[in-house]
Amino acid sequence: MGILASAFPWVQYSVINKYSADIWYGFHLFLIPFTYFPDPILGLRVAGFAITSFLLLAFFWSLKRLKVAAKFLWPFLLFFSSPLVSYHLIMARPHVVSLGLGALLYSFLAVENLWGIFFASLGISFFHLSLFWSALLILGVFFIVKFFVEKVLVWQSVLVALAGLVAGWLLRPNPWGATKIAYVQIAQLMLVKQAGIPLHSGMELYPLPWGDLGFFALFLALWLVAILVFVRARVGRRTESARQVVILWSSFILSVIFWLMTMFVAERSFDFWAVFGVIFMASVFTYLLRDKVKIFVATFGAAIFIIMAVYGIYQIGKFLNTVGTDARRFQPAMEWLKNHSKSGDVVFNVSWDYFPELFFWNTKNFYASGMDPIFQYVYNPNMYWEAYYLETGKTAQYTCAATACAPKELEETYTALTRDFKVKYLFLDKHFDVNLYDYFSTDKRFILRYENSNAAVFEVL
Numbered sequence: 523m524g525i526l527a528s529a530f531p532w533v534q535y536s537v538i539n540k541y542s543a544d545i546w547y548g549f550h551l552f553l554i555p556f557t558y559f560p561d562p563i564l565g566l567r568v569a570g571f572a573i574t575s576f577l578l579l580a581f582f583w584s585l586k587r588l589k590v591a592a593k594f595l596w597p598f599l600l601f602f603s604s605p606l607v608s609y610h611l612i613m614a615r616p617h618v619v620s621l622g623l624g625a626l627l628y629s630f631l632a633v634e635n636l637w638g639i640f641f642a643s644l645g646i647s648f649f650h651l652s653l654f655w656s657a658l659l660i661l662g663v664f665f666i667v668k669f670f671v672e673k674v675l676v677w678q679s680v681l682v683a684l685a686g687l688v689a690g691w692l693l694r695p696n697p698w699g700a701t702k703i704a705y706v707q708i709a710q711l712m713l714v715k716q717a718g719i720p721l722h723s724g725m726e727l728y729p730l731p732w733g734d735l736g737f738f739a740l741f742l743a744l745w746l747v748a749i750l751v752f753v754r755a756r757v758g759r760r761t762e763s764a765r766q767v768v769i770l771w772s773s774f775i776l777s778v779i780f781w782l783m784t785m786f787v788a789e790r791s792f793d794f795w796a797v798f799g800v801i802f803m804a805s806v807f808t809y810l811l812r813d814k815v816k817i818f819v820a821t822f823g824a825a826i827f828i829i830m831a832v833y834g835i836y837q838i839g840k841f842l843n844t845v846g847t848d849a850r851r852f853q854p855a856m857e858w859l860k861n862h863s864k865s866g867d868v869v870f871n872v873s874w875d876y877f878p879e880l881f882f883w884n885t886k887n888f889y890a891s892g893m894d895p896i897f898q899y900v901y902n903p904n905m906y907w908e909a910y911y912l913e914t915g916k917t918a919q920y921t922c923a924a925t926a927c928a929p930k931e932l933e934e935t936y937t938a939l940t941r942d943f944k945v946k947y948l949f950l951d952k953h954f955d956v957n958l959y960d961y962f963s964t965d966k967r968f969i970l971r972y973e974n975s976n977a978a979v980f981e982v983l
Contacts, residue, residue, distance in 0.1 A: 525551060528695035532881055533892040534868055535943065537706050537901050543699030545707070548648035548690070549616035562882065563849050570614040577611060580622030581797070584629035588769060590804040592820065595827070599803075602830045603741040603796040605837035606734075610793055616650035621793055623649070624656050627683070628776075628801070631664045632769055636682045643686025648694070652704045654687055656794065660776065667772040672764050703897070711896045719925065721895045722910055724875070730789035737837070740830050741796065744823075745777065748803040755810045766809045773802040848976075852876070852949075855977040856883035859947060862971070863887055867946040870939055870982075872955045873913050874898065880949060890943050908938045915954075918961035936967050939982060947971075948980040 529542040544550060556572075559565030578597045585593040601608055611618055623645045630638030646657045661683050668676055691697050714721060715728075735742060752774060776798040783791035811819060856879075859869065863886065870890045871880055877892030891898045891909060899906040904923035911917040912935065920932040939945050948968065950959050952975065962968040962980050972979040 525554075526695050528699065531866075532885065532888050533877065533890075533897070534888045535890055535901055535905055536892065536897040537703055538893060538897055540901055541696070541699035541702045543696040543701075543703055544694060545651040545700050545703050546616050546649065547651075547694035547700070548645070549619060549650060552619075552649070553614070566614055566849075570612055573614055573618050574611050577618050577622040581625050581800075584625040585801070585804060587629040587633055587635075588801070588805065590801075590808040591816065592807070593804075596800050596804045598831070599741075599827060600796055600800045602827070602834040603800065604738045604792070605834045605841065606737050606789075607793055607796045608834050608838055609841060610790070617653070617790070617793065620646055620650045620653045620656065621797055624660060624794065625797055625801070627657055628660050628664065628773075628798075631661070631676075631679055631683075632765065634676070634679060636678060639679055640682045640686040640689075643683045644690040644693075645686075647687045647690030649690075651691060651694075651700050652707045654691070654704070655708065657683060657687055659779065663775050663779070664768070664772050667768050667775065671768050671771065706896060706900050707894060710900055711894070714896060714899065719899070721899060722874070722913060723895050726790040727788050727894070729786050730784050730792060732785070734789075738792070740826055740833070741799065744803060744826065745799045748806040749774070751806050751810055752802075755806075766805070770802070770805050770809060773798050773805055777802045849879075851976040852879045853883045854974055855949065855972055855979050856880055858972040859949075859979060860884045860886045863947060868944055869947045869949050870909075870943055870945040871949045872909075872958060873951070874909075876949065876951065887947070890945065905942050908942060912958060915957050918957045919965075935961075936965070936982075945982055948982060950978045950980070952976060952978055 528544060530538050530544065533539055553569055556565040556569040559568065578601065581597045581600055582593060585596055590596065601611060611621075623642050627639060627642035627646065630642055643657050647654045661680060665676060665680060668674055691700070694700055711727070721727075752770060777795060780791050780795035780798055784795050807816065807819065860883075863869075865886050867887050868890065869880070869887045871877055871892070874891040874893070874895055877889055880889060881892065895906070898909070907925060908921045908923050911921045917932075917935070919935055921935050921938050922932055923938070924931065939948070948958075948962065950962075952959060952973070959978055962978075963970060967983050968980045969983060970978060971981050
C-alpha cells in the first residue's frame with residue numbers, strides 16, 4: 523500500500539476505517555525497520571527496547587538542559603517510580619515516545635530553544651495526534667508561570683510550538699480524517715464516559731482506583747516530601763534565579779495537574795505524573811537544598827531507590843506471570859485462516875483486544891473490531907452493543923442492539939453476525955469465550971474449522 527496510504531480496512535466496523543486516517547502515523551513509520559527481522563517477535567522486542575531507550579535518553583537530555591544535579595540517576599527513578607509505570611514504559615507504544623517528547627518540549631521551553639520547541643511539538647502531533655493536548659498543557663502552564671515570575675510573555679515560543687503541532691498534524695496522509703479520529707478518542711470518549719455508558723475498555727481509560735495508589739507508595743512519599751520542601755522554601759524570596767523559580771513552579775503545577783488527571787480522568791495520565799513529578803523532585807533537590815543536605819538526601823534517596831527498583835522488578839514479574847500470555851498463542855489459528863480463507867474475508871474477533879495479535883499474524887483478513895471500543899461505538903452504537911453482549915459473555919444464542927433490551931428485542935446471534943457484520947469466520951479465545959464456544963459447537967450454521975488449546979475458528983454458513 524505504501525507509506526502514503528491512509529485507509530485501514532482491517533478494522534471494518536470502526537471510525538478508523540470510516541475516516542481512513544492514522545493518528546499514530548509517525549510511530550508506524552518508525553516501526554517499519556523492525557518489521558524486517560526474520561522473527562517478528564524479536565523485531566517487536568527490539569522496537570520496544572529502542573522506544574524505552576529513547577524515552578530515558580530524552581528525559582536525561584531534558585534534565586541536562588535544566589541543569590539539575592545527579593542527572594544520571596533521575597531517569598532510573600522515573601523508570602522505577604511504580605511497577606505500573608515500568609510496565610507501560612517497556613511497551614512498544616507511541617505513548618512512550620510522547621512522554622520523551624513532552625519532557626524535551628518542557629526543557630526547550632525552559633532554555634528558549636525555538637528550534638527544539640518546534641521539533642518537539644512536531645514530534646508530539648506526528649507520532650500520536652491524540653496527545654497534542656499534552657503539548658498545549660505544558661506550553662500553557664509554562665507560559666503562565668513565566669509571565670507571573672518574570673513578567674514576560676513568551677509569544678515566540680508559543681507561536682513556534684503551535685507551528686510545530688500544525689506541521690506534525692499535516693505531515694500525514696488525510697490529516698482531516700486523523701482529526702476526526704482524535705476527536706472521537708478525546709472528546710467523544712469523555713462524553714460517553716460522563717453519560718455512564720459501559721464501554722468494555724481497558725482500565726487505563728478510567729480513573730486510577732485509590733487503592734492502587736499503593737503501587738506508587740514510595741514515589742508518592744518522595745513527591746510529597748519535595749512539595750513540603752518547596753512550600754517551606756518560600757520559592758522566589760530566596761536566592762533562586764528567575765529561571766529556577768519558573769522551573770520549580772511549572773514542574774510542580776504540571777505534576778499536580780497530571781496527578782489529578784490520573785485520579786479523576788484516566789489512569790494512563792500517571793506516566794506524565796511520573797515524568798513531571800521526577801522533574802519537580804530533581805529541581806527541588808538541585809535548587810533548594812544546601813550541599814550538606816544534598817549528601818544526606820542522596821544517601822537516603824539511594825536506599826529508597828534500591829527498594830523501589832527491587833519492588834518494581836518483583837511486581838512486574840508477578841504481573842506478567844499472572845496476566846501475561848504467550849506471544850505466539852494465536853499464531854497457528856491465524857496461519858490456518860491465512861491459508862484457507864479468501865483475501866478480505868471478515869473475521870468476527872469476539873473481543874476487540876484480540877485484534878493486535880490477530881493482525882500481527884494475519885493481514886489477509888479483515889476484522890470486526892480493534893483498538894479502543896469508542897471507535898466501534900461511535901461508528902455504530904447498535905453494532906457495538908450486539909458485539910458487547912457476546913464479548914462479555916452475557917449472551918450466546920441471542921444478542922441485543924441496545925444498552926438494555928427486553929426479551930422481545932433480542933435477536934439470534936446468527937442473524938446479527940450475517941446481516942450486520944457480514945462475517946465469514948469467527949475467532950474465539952477458548953479460555954474466555956466458553957459460552958460462545960459451547961453454543962457455536964451445537965449450532966449447525968457454525969462449522970468448527972480449526973482449534974487448539976488456545977483458540978477456535980468457526981466458519982459461518
